[in-house]
Amino acid sequence: MSENAKLPPLPTGTFSERAVAWSKKNLFDGWFNTLLTLGSIAFLVWLIPPIVEWAIINATLAPSIEACAEATGACWGFVNANLRLILFGTYPFEEQWRPLLAMIFLMGIICGSLGAVKYPSLRKAIIPMWVIGVPIIAILMWGGVFGLTYVQNSYWGGLPLTLILSSIGVIFAFPFGLLLALGRQSHMPAIKTVSVVYIEVIRGVPLITVLFMASVMFPLFLPDGVTIDKLLRAQIGIILFTAAYLAEVFRGGLQAVPRGQFEAGDSLALSYWQSMRLIILPQALRLVIPPTVNSFISMFKDTTLVVIIGLFDFLGTVKLALRSDPAWTKYYVEGYAFAAAIFFLICFSMAKYSAYLEKELRKGEQR
């Protein structure tokens, strides 16, 4: 009812009188809106109570198959009992503090970098944070030094794998996509052609194909004895794929910057790269924040496809847990609901941050 306060002609009277006035104006003006309002209420009454009953009231958290069999609602016990398998996959059980720490570390660096918009003092720390942070994460995950046992990356899995694939994906796909977008606008025919062909070919095939190519076909082209790790191949596949999409997003931004801005840069004797970096890109990238974040969200969810080349990302580990004991298999709804909730949480945060970033960057410039 906080809407009340915003309405300009405030009807005087008690709260309930105002509430009635508000409802009349916004919910029941005319037979059609009245019908819609009543219909919506009926739909919610039909929908919500069963969900609440299933997910909360009749649900059980107890991590045992017996408790689940007795419960008439959701069996969150499945998630509870398999939490470590779901979160960390097949990473050696005793060593799972390492991916946990790595994940917390990664989140810290990401939050630190994103927070630089609000706290300019953090800006200078962004590059050092990544330069120092990534090796630490690598050491935690792989081990083999400082008394940590070596863990092959085919054992990595779960949420840390998803987060690593997507954040490294963002970091490399962003500049690569930018170069492709600039290449596509280049006056040099060779560069332009290469960029256009790359973008169109990659955009024209499904990510699954790119991942398959990376995992099955790519090794065939390598000389004997040279192997590139499967995880790395998947990572490169994701980067190459996302970059093509980002390139088109960035191109939209570049085209939206008025021609006069390019001319002003030229007439001040700025070089091409100076003009781009100081004048054009700051404006172009700001314009395309929503579609850029859209691409990142899309990529984040697409990392789940690495399961087809035998890597267990966060969604893959849920499947793994469902298969770990036949008794658990029927609780797939709970498993996938949990995975969906985590994915939603992360994607929604990205969307929220994008909106915040736009607002923050626009401050002070409004007329």
Added chain:
Amino acid sequence: MTVATEPTTGAVPPPSKEDVITVNKMNKWYGNFHVLQDIDLSVRKGERIVICGPSGSGKSTLIRTLNRLETYQSGEVYVDGILLGDDVKNIEAVRREVCMVFQHFNLFPHMTVLENLTLAPIWVRKMPKKQANELAMHYLERVRIAEQAHKFPGQLSGGQQQRVAIARSLCMQPKIMLFDEPTSALDPEMVKEVLDVMVELAKEGMTMLCVTHEMGFAKEVADRVIFMDAGQIVEMAGPKEFFDNPKSDRTKLFLSQILSH
């Protein structure tokens, strides 16, 4: 007031030492459209030239070839003794000495006024930031807008924005300034504040080429007025001669149209 009109037979006359701009038989086409036809023009240091003409006559295109925002297909353009062709080094060298003020200001909306002014001195002239700030404040005071230094362009009026754009050009301490219809996009009451700044600049001896329809400005400061039509320089004369005794019929018609009200 020398005008290079002597037809040359292929040989290129070297630019005279006094001339900061020499244009020889320059031609430009957009596809089949002949935008600039056999343009010959020389401008001496400190000269103030006003270029007028009906829209589509090629006057903006002409001054835009002088800092290579537009290319040309035949002839030569020398600016400050440097041949403006495809050579990127030459182009950058010319642009360091020639600044342009645009019809739509083209300020950088994501930077404050001060940042707009210091950008080129810092990145092109490699000036220390502190010195660039002082230089910028100096020119902002000259265009009487120093109090707006920390605002963004979007928060200023059109006249204020154009004065910032002039100050931005001045910060490069150019030898030549080009004005491309600097008052055409302004509300009438803001035209004067911009023209006042331009008149001051002219009186200080800046070499200026100005595309404008402000005939009062032309009468007050121009050494020569050029009238262009259909891609050609139709008439070129001192302002008194130009306004009192125009030779070509097209000039007479144009003047009667814009001076009638």
